[in-house]
Amino acid sequence: MKELAYYDGTIGMPEEVTVPFNDRVHFFGDGVYDATVGGNHRVYLLDDHLDRFYSSAKALDIRIPMDKKELGTLLTELLSRVEGDTHFVYWQVTRGAASRNHVYDPNMKGKLWVMIRPNTLRDPDSPIQLITKEDTRFYHCNIKTLNLLPSVVASQEASEKGADETIFHRGGTVTECAHSNVSILKDGVFISHPNDNLILRGISKTHMIQACYRLGIQVMERAFTLGELMEADEVIVTSSSNFCLHAECVDGVRVGGKDRDTLQMIQDAVIEEYLDYTGKAGIMD
Structure with a gap:
């Protein structure tokens, strides 16, 4: 694949993957994210980024639908499917899907999103x-x-x-x-x-x-x-x-x-x- 999108277990090209209307991200921006680069199909500083991702989710009482090790394995596996040597690896979790209401169900299961696309790092010598x-x-x-x-x-x-x-x-x-x-x-x-x-x-x-x-x-x-x-x-x-x-x-x-x-x-x-x-x-x- 030249570019990959993932939503709640569904994988495809970004233009193929759809998101439920009632995902709270649409109404409240209710979620957190993290991102890094991938080199040689390895997610750079994966553990550091996962630690920050789970800390952000915990601060907002958002329930990530899998544990840290499982998510790390998923990101690595998804990255292996995308062509190229250097990539932008992005993932986010939203609180979940429910009718619009400021108050949320504390037991709601979060929805995981991933996007991976080719990337070129900027020349550090270029000001x-x-x-x-x-x-x-x-x-x-x-x-x-x-x-x-x-x-x-x-x-x-x-x-x-x-x-x-x-x-x-x-x-x-x-x-x-x-x-x-x-x-x-x-x-x-x-x-x-x-x-x-x-x-x-x-x-x-x-x-x-x-x-x-x-x-x-x-x-x-x-x-x-x-x-x-x-x-x-x-x-x-x-x-x-x-x-x-x-x-x-x-x-x-x-x-x-x-x-x-x-x-x-x-x-x-x-x-x-x-x-x-x-x-x-x-x-x-």
């Missing part, structure tokens, strides 16, 4: 453009919920301005991007927002921090300001499908470019981890 926007999202950003409208709007605004991503901030304090984490390098120190309820705990960011420790790079997990971001030696953006990108421009102003040696060390370390994990799959086409 990206960013814009900034006030963060008006709710205070549960640590849960990977399907309620992504603010991020959709912010991503569209970035696209229309010729940028790649939007940095959110609350009163001048940087939180994260619309669909990525953002960190900075300053005077040899890696600085990143702490894992609180204002950001999603990025798995790629977590592994990048681990790489910094291995490399002897000092790490500070603390909030930082837009002013610090603009004055940083490097601005680093990470996500599960792009591990370590660097920015050259924020709101039309040039940033970073002052500590490429440290940046390159970090990029090399996270790429090496990916290649080792997936059996030396090609990271880029």
